[in-house]
Amino acid sequence: MSISHAPPGSPSPDISGISKSFAPNAEGVSGPDLQPVVPVSSRRARVPRWLRRTSGPLLLLVLWQLLSATGVLTADVLASPERIAQVGRDLISDGSLPSAMGTSLRRVAFGLLFGTVIGTGLALVSGLFRIGEDLVDAPVQMLRTVPFVGLIPLFIIWFGIGEAPKTAIITLGVTFPLYLNVYAGIRGVDTQLIEAGESLGLSRWGLVRHVVLPGALPGALTGLRYSLGVAWLALVFAEQVNADSGIGFLRVQAREFLRTDVIVVCLIVYAFLGLLADFIVRSLERLLLQWRPTFTGR
Amino acid sequence: MATDVHRPVTPTVTQAVRVEGLSRTFDGRAVIDDLRLDIAPGEFVALLGRSGCGKSTLLRILAGLDRDIKGTALVPRRRAVAFQAPRLMPWKKVWRNVLLGLPGKPERARAERTLDEVGLGHRAGAWPKTLSGGEAQRASLARALVREPDLLLLDEPFGALDALTRIKAQHLVAEVWQRRGCAVLLVTHDVEEAVLLADRVLVMDDGRIAHEQHVGLDRPRDITDPRFAELRAGLLRRLGVDTA
Known part of the structure; x- marks a missing residue:
């Protein structure tokens, strides 16, 4: 007499039954619906990114030109792109734009120079010396809250209507962002590094030169970048008052004669100069901050 | 307590470190309290202790980074520190x-x-x-x-390293010390590391040296040596960790 463990009507040996249940689409067991994972590259459009990115502004330009050509956008509201290009060429060829740019650039350069010297100098005094901080920081923080543009009338009374008030207003605008960032940079230097420098026997001046100043440099460059932005803004304000040369003067004159084309050319020049300044600071950063692995401005 | 000094330390007048009656208080709390410590030239001393026992403070004082102290601390003019973080x-x-x-x-x-x-x-x-x-x-x-340096101060220099790098770094320090012959004070919380490297292991507690252990094992030391394990267990007991 024998006892069978398998059910009598078993159609196949047990083992194949198990393996079958794991096989896809086995009888009685329905597997999940499978779908292919489509590689992302095969779905992406073939148009390169730079082309897609430039097509937006180009479309806008075409629309602008269309609106101007059909007369929806009249010349005294906004000149057509074609006209602006024409005027730009004329202004360059008759020398008025280059000379205006030269004048404005000189103002910004001087303002930037003085502002950098004053802002950085004050930041060094209050960043490096406790007594300097007590004496300098509070007044600077107070003055910082005064909108510098509001000082234009005062500057005109003090300095007249020549170059001096214009340079002064740019200097003022540039000084504060630089001061704040250099000061914060100095105070933000890792105390562990300063301690390490001390343990290496660095003198006070050695610490400043080898640890504090290089450590404050990233902040200082951020300040410089910010200052450049403010410098152009200050230039616009400064040249709106009693200017007889420079880009601002061109703009004011154009306003008198409703020359929207000249105004737009001036705006383009501002944008171009701003980009140029940014490029210069970025090159400086590339040069001075090459030790930073986070640096991605390549 | 082991008294066998493997490397004969001759009692000379000149010491690499001489500390007597040293105290350092933070807001009225004594972190180092009437501490006494001598390190012979060329001696490798490891300083163990629970965190917050004042061992890092002592190292900072010897490095000259903390001078808000009472008592005597004589250190060589030529001394150098390696911190837990590289601080480059x-x-x-x-x-x-x-x-x-x-x-x-x-x-x-x-x-x-x-x-x-x-x-x-x-x-x-x-x-x-x-x-x-x-x-x-x-x-x-x-x-x-x-x-x-005549005195090399190491403040948990291997603490932030991964296990494999740490072993290599320990060998490197042992090698460098044997070649240079400078006195070393190694602050660590790793008992095995202390027994592996030091001539003398100090346990710090309550702002003073609570225990002293000479390590008389031959170099290079073998961590599987039963005497090594015994020393290690003894020190761990001193630190309040029972391995048994």
């Missing part, structure tokens, strides 16, 4: 970091010689931020060694 100036290339603070205008070759000694000669011209953790710690060690 990120804006100076490795070789300039090594030479930083040296008097005069030392040449790059001098830095390279020391970097070679710690096996980092090929990275002399690299920026510190491109180094791995172990490499940065070796650069930090080279920066300490280039000063040719």
Whole structure:
């Protein structure tokens, strides 16, 4: 007499039954619906990114030109792109734009120079010396809250209507962002590094030169970048008052004669100069901050 | 308590470190309290203790970084520190970091010689931020060694390293110490590391040296040696950890 463990009507040996249940689409067991994972590259459009990115502004330009050509956008509201290009060429060829740019650039350069010297100098005094901080920081923080543009009338009374008030207003605008960032940079230097420098026997001046100043440099460059932005803004304000040369003067004159084309050319020049300044600071950063692995401005 | 001194330390007048009656208080709380410590020239001393027992404070005092003290602390003029974090100036290339603070205008070759000694000669011209953790710690060690210190202070220098790098770094320190013959004070919380490297292990508690253990094992030491395990267990008991 024998006892069978398998059910009598078993159609196949047990083992194949198990393996079958794991096989896809086995009888009685329905597997999940499978779908292919489509590689992302095969779905992406073939148009390169730079082309897609430039097509937006180009479309806008075409629309602008269309609106101007059909007369929806009249010349005294906004000149057509074609006209602006024409005027730009004329202004360059008759020398008025280059000379205006030269004048404005000189103002910004001087303002930037003085502002950098004053802002950085004050930041060094209050960043490096406790007594300097007590004496300098509070007044600077107070003055910082005064909108510098509001000082234009005062500057005109003090300095007249020549170059001096214009340079002064740019200097003022540039000084504060630089001061704040250099000061914060100095105070933000890792105390562990300063301690390490001390343990290496660095003198006070050695610490400043080898640890504090290089450590404050990233902040200082951020300040410089910010200052450049403010410098152009200050230039616009400064040249709106009693200017007889420079880009601002061109703009004011154009306003008198409703020359929207000249105004737009001036705006383009501002944008171009701003980009140029940014490029210069970025090159400086590339040069001075090459030790930073986070640096991605390549 | 073991009294067998493997490396005969002759009782000379000159000590590498002489500390007597040293106290340091933080807001009225004594972190170091009437501490006494002598380290002989060329001696390797490890300082163990629970965190917050004042061992790092003692090292900072000996380094001259904390001078708000009472009592006597005599240390060699030529001393150098390697911290737990490498503390390299990120804006100076490795070789300039090594030479930083040296008097005069030392040449790059001098830095390279020391970097070679710690096996980092090929990275002399690299920026510190491109180094791995172990490499940065070796650069930090080279920066300490280039000063040719009579006293080398190590503040948990292997604490932040991974296990494998740590073993290599420990061997390197042992090697360098044997070649240079400077006194070393190693602050650590790793008992095994202390027994592996030191001539004498001190346990600090309540702001003073609570226990002293001479390690008389031959070098290089074998951590599987039963005597090693015994020393280790004994010290752990002293630190309040029962392994049994």
